[in-house]
Amino acid sequence: MQLSSLIQSIDIIKTIGSTDVEIANVQFDSRKATEGSLFIATRGTATDGHQYISKAIEQGAIAVVCEELPEALNDEVTYILTDSSSDALGQIAHTWFGKPSTKLTLVGVTGTNGKTTTATLLYQLFRKFGHKSGLLSTVCNYIDERPVEATHTTPDPLELNQLLAEMVYEGCEYAFMEVSSHSIDQRRIAGLQFAGGIFSNITRDHIDYHKTFDAYLKAKKRFFDDLPETAFALTNLDDKNGMVMLQNTKAGKKTYSTRTLADFRGKIIEENFDGMVLHMNDIEVAVPFIGRFNVSNLLAVFGTAVLLGCPEHDVLVHLSSLQPVSGRFEALRSPNGFTAIVDYAHTPDALKNVLGTINDIVNGKSQVITVVGCGGNRDKGKRPMMAREAVSASNKVIFTSDNPRDEEPMDILNDMLAGLNDEEKRGTLTIPxxxxxxxxxxxxxxxxxxxxxxxxxxxDYQIIKGVKHHFDDKEVVRAYFVSMQ
Known part of the structure; x- marks a missing residue:
């Protein structure tokens, strides 16, 4: 593809050299540059691609997009100066792969909790309607029926657009994707054309990256700020920042709620560990999901499907046959009659919601025993908060390792225990x-x-001292169940 065509959609400050050159491939990792590459020098959290421009040229790059020109210029290389290489990477990647988001209906889901469940259920639902569909999620990516391993919540722009292009090639009509705050801030989604955006909720998370909650909120909000007039923006009114997200959006504003008047409304009629009976827009539906937080997720799915033109009654019929996402409030029954719940809850609010649901169901008639930890090399401020949530809503708590990464497990656990008083500590166990x-x-x-x-x-892993070890909570539980028999 001609360089002149690739850079049409980016903001250019200055061009040095000819743009009438044929580009063989696009790279932002200098190690992958080859003869005929366009190298885009982006600034990351750990490294700055500008330091590797000469390396990329040595390996054959014939054009460079950058925010800062090198001191020594190569006469045989074209330089494109822009104010945001990250934004340019997203735009160029989209163009390089044939602008795939314009050839299917792309819906993004953002928020602290619920992204994976909402995106995955939308993928399931639209396939039940007979539409070939794609999924980009934390758990696994899918190109219709074909799974593709997920390495990040939102892939880098080249991988992201390649996956979307494969979906188009395979005949997918729809794609549903989790949109992380990192991907918004780092402009990984630049250039994509969204038909709709969903906001689930926002609570403290990723403060290690964003530094403040306000910066985290603004990153999420930017996704909706950038939606076009042709898109819809569906928000959760039960979150105090639900309407804040839509303040500056040009998209059509729609709402869902379990508590107040909204375009899409839902409430729990009956609930147990096998599922719930709900009223959704005054129609009764039974679903194999548990918890008010899942009512919110299902409302987001219901609302999105209706906004995309699916008949309301047919959507509710299909909702009853959808399956919970792996590791999201997944119930396992023991031979002696207790229930183990495996859940991804890794923020204070998510833990509070899950424990609240469990306590609503057991209603004080049984013990709630919680096993919980916190990840290493991440936001330390939430550690004592997680401990307090666990202790306040459990009969017994065992603090343990999550993914300690490069930290000592006991240092993480001591940070958690710092949130408790002496009496609360005496009621817990610490087992690294x-x-x-x-x-x-x-x-x-x-x-x-x-x-x-x-x-x-x-x-299905733990990261300890930088090494990834196989570890699966469900495997441990099932092995224990076998040992009981």
Whole structure:
């Protein structure tokens, strides 16, 4: 593709050299540059691509997009100066792969909690309607039926657009994707044309990256600010920042709520560990999901499907047959009658919601035993908050490792324990080995009790001292169940 065509959609400050050159590939990693590459020098959190411009040229790059020109210019290389290389990367990647988001209906889901469930259920729902569909999520990406391993919540712009292009090639009509705050801030989604955006909720998370909650909120809000007039913006009125997200959007504003008047309304009629009976826009529907937070997720799915033109009654019929996402309030029944719940809850608000749902169902008649930890090299401020939420809504709590990464597990656990008073600490156990912590919780559980194993959900690994080890909460629970028989 001609360089002149690739750069049509980016903001250019200055061009040095000819744009009438044929580009063989687009790269932002200098190590991948080859003969005929366009190298885009982006500034990351750990490295600055501008330091590797000469390396990319040595390897054959014939054009460079950058925010700062090198001191020494190569006469055989074209330089494109822009004010945002990250934005340019997204725009160029979209163009390079044939602008795939314009050839299908793309819907993005953003928020602290609920993104994976909402995006995955939309993918399931539209396939039930007979539409070939794609999914970009934390758990797994799908190109219709074909799974593609997910490495990030939102992939880098080249991988993202390549996946969308493959969806178009395979005949997908719809694509549903999680949109993380990192991807918005780093402009990974630049250039994409969204048909709609969904806001789930926002609570404290990723403060290690964004530094302040206000910056985190603004990152989420920018997604809606950038939506076109032709799109819809569907927001959760139960979140105090729900309408804040839509303040400056040009998209059509729509709402959902479990508590107040909204375009899409829902409330729980009956609930147990097998599912719920709901009223959704005054129509009764039974679903195999649990918890008010899942009512919100289902309302987002319901509202989105209706806004995309699906008949309301048909959507509600299909909702009853959708399946919960792996590791999201996933219930496992033991041979002696207690229930283990594996959930991805890794923020204070998510843990509060899950424990609130469990307590609503057991209604004080059984014990709630919680196993929980916090990730290493992440926001330390939420650690004591997580501990307080666990203790305030559980009969017994076992603190354990999550993904300690490069930190010492006991340092993380001590940060959590710092949120408790002496009396609260005496009512807890600290077992750094996660497998032993889970087994201990199961041994403590009696018939009717509930063991919540929080934090990792679908993940099948632990990162310890930079090394990724296989570890799956559900495997540990099932192995314990086998040992009981």
């Amino acid at each position: 080995d996660r497998e032993q912590a889970i087994k201990t919780a199961c041994m403590l559980a009696q018939k009717g009790d509930v063991v919540l194993i929080a934090g990792k959900g679908h993940e």
